Amino acid sequence: MLLTEKESLTIEFKSDKKKLSDNDLIDSIVGLANTSGGKLYLGVEDSGEVSGVHKDHSNISTLSAFIANRTVPPLSTRCEMEVFNGLSVVIINVNQSRSIVATSTGKILRRRLKTDGTPECVPMYPYEITSRLSDLSLLDFSGQPVPDATKDDLDPIERVRLRNIIKINYGEASLLELTDDELDSALQLTKEVEGKHIPTITGILLIGKRESIKRFVPTMETSIQVLSGTEVIVNESYHRSILSTVEKIENYFNAWNPSTEMDFGLIRMNIPEFNRRAFREALVNAFCHRDYSMLGRVRVLINDEGLTITNPGGFIEGVTIDNLLYAEPHGRNPVLADALKRIGLAERTGRGIDRIFSGSLFYGRPLPDYSASTSKNVNLFIARSAPDKNFVRMLTDEQSKTGKDIPVDALLILNSLKELRRASIKQVANQTKLSEIKVQATLGRLVESGLVEAIGSGKSRNFLLSSKLYRDSDNSVGYVRQTDIDKLRSLELILALCKQQGEITKSNVVELLHVNERQAYTLLKKLVDEGKLVVLQKGHYAKYGMP
Structure with missing residues (x-):
């Protein structure tokens, strides 16, 4: 029988037909604990074929005690026995260790993936120990x-x-x-x-x-590259202080960061391709959170697709792409981070990530993308994108009215509604990764401010962006279609849309109500017969208006 699971960084198969040696078993357990934790299947071949556990390893109570006695500090594991087609397999559950674990003979090991994607245990070298302790916030x-x-x-x-x-x-x-x-x-x-x-x-x-x-600190290297298509415009590397490097790179960045001019009535605004404060924060973050015990460099790339900033060292323990915005602020280099905050180069609250996201969200652009990050590096990509003029106008008016910046949670929710058009609290929470309680509270404030409209009540309550945004963008169909279909009948929706844009066609009704053309014609004829609409133009492209 073959197991459906495959070997990975967190899954290990070990054959026990000839009784796996104690040293090999402990080496594998230590490797899992020093990496990401996981499960060791004892009695399974590398191919995933179940071959059965040796009788000497069948007592799961003594096996846990044996593992604890052969590791330093002692590892607490949970062993389970499962039977597949009459063959027993022991599953050893290993938690990721919050410290460096060694075998009782002094070996320190970790797991890694080979080029073919299969895992292996390898020694953890001194510089890797420093890096691991930094990840665990045990060493600055x-x-x-x-x-x-x-x-x-x-x-x-x-x-x-x-x-x-x-x-x-x-x-x-x-x-x-x-x-x-x-x-x-x-x-x-x-x-x-x-x-x-x-x-x-x-x-x-x-x-x-x-x-x-x-x-x-020979690892303190920085490079900046500016590409136009395949043509290399700038390609420089530096071994200099963080302060002078930030100044040097910002000069290049400013030269290759064009602005779009927009008029909002009497207000004229220059909107840069990339937010300058967000870039500064992202660059300083790269220096602040990089792993200086690893070879590599902070790299800034500006090309036709957008802006990329990478730094050696993955996310610190407890921080993932999904919780990046909400994880408790803590860094790999606290002393460096504190100095950068106190001199004013980094965000003082430790929430510089908020500024990075706000720099894109405020202009209605795609979210900053960290998806290319790995356990060895953090990769931030900010795509080139035209700003959403009506969205910017709405947010600018609100900030002018309140005199305060819009919080990043509110910007995330507004961006979510812009994409979803109409959504419940649960849908917004799933989209933003915020808790439903926080979404509900923030939506309440946004409704009070007039940026968001609430429709319906109870569990059927939904939210959409202010009607002003749709009117400014000449998207009356987009707005009316979001309004409470459960509360208003189809005929009333047709009248509402007609009143909103002055006239209505059969295709408008098809788009609005998601009905076919025959159904749309029947509804329009009914309104004409009731005297609530008049025919403005006959024929296949008939138009209707208010009487």
């Missing part, structure tokens, strides 16, 4: 003092740049009153070790000399 690599580094490795010119950034970006003003030594200490650019002030990784990254960055 950026806060570590750098052995052999001295204050001479810090660049006075970069420190002047840092002070200017604090002034320009309205960082903590009190930092400007400190001496250089006090500033370094306050931002943890240096730490005292045996009476000496030693630069930290953060210090080298922010204000280190170029040769010192190459020496002590």
Whole structure:
């Protein structure tokens, strides 16, 4: 018998016909625990064929105890016995460990996928241990003092740049009153070790000399590429401080970020292709959350499709693409992140991701896309897209009226309604990944503000964007079709649409009510017979209007 499951990063098959050796069993368990957890099927061949468990491994109670005794720290596993066509299989459930686990003989292993897609256990090397501990928020690599580094490795010119950034970006003003030594200490650019002030990784990254960055943090490399079709316009790489790199890349970005001018009555607005604040936040996030123990570089790519920013190191433990907007803010490099916030270069609340999403949502553009991210890197893609003029006008009017920015949750819900046209609380929650309670509360506020209209009551209550948005876009059919069909009869809907746009045709009724042409004609004739509509034009392309 073959199992339907296949081997993967979280599924492992082990043959036990000749009794799997204790070392091989423990190695596999440790590999699962140090990666993503999973299940080990004991008594199954690599092909998925069930061959049965050896009698020495059939006691699942003693097997769990054996695993705990042979791992450091002891792993708690759950063993289950299942029978397939008369053959017993032991399923060992292994949770992902919140620390580094080793075998009792001192081996530290992890799992990875080979080029053919099958898994294997491999040693975890020292730099990978550092990376793993950072992922688990058990080690802040950026806060570590750098052995052999001295204050001479810090660049006075970069420190002047840092002070200017604090002034320009309205960082903590009190930092400007400190001496250089006090500033370094306050931002943890240096730490005292045996009476000496030693630069930290953060210090080298922010204000280190170029040769010192190459020496002590050789992974601090950044590249920017600008492509037009297949033609390479810009292709540069840097080994320099984060502060000077951000400044350099922003200059290129501004040169290749055209704007669209839009008039809203007396208001004229320039809408850039990519939101500048969102780009700054995304770039700083890449430096802030990258894994500096891994080889690789922060890469910025601007091409015909859009903007891509990648950085080495996947999402930190507990953060996924689905919960990216709602996960509790925590980073891989807390000391570096804190310094960037305090000098005003990063969003101070730690919710820079909100700014990245708002930069697209406010203009009615597609959501930022993180789907190409892997366990080894984070990949952000922002597509080129024309702004939705009527959507922008509606949001701009609201912000002018309230004097406040629209929260990202509200923007997500408005964007969802723009796509769904008409939706229930549950549908919006599924679309936005927000809880139904939060969606309900936010929709209530949006209804009060006039940005959203509510139709129906109870479980049949639905929501749609303000009728003003549809009128501004000359989409009367789109608006009326969203109104409460359960509450209004078909005839009343036809009259409502006719009144909305001045006249109505058979094809309008087909589109509005999703009926066939014969049914549409019958409904229109009934309204004419009742004197509620008059025929404006006869024939196949007949038009009807209000009497």
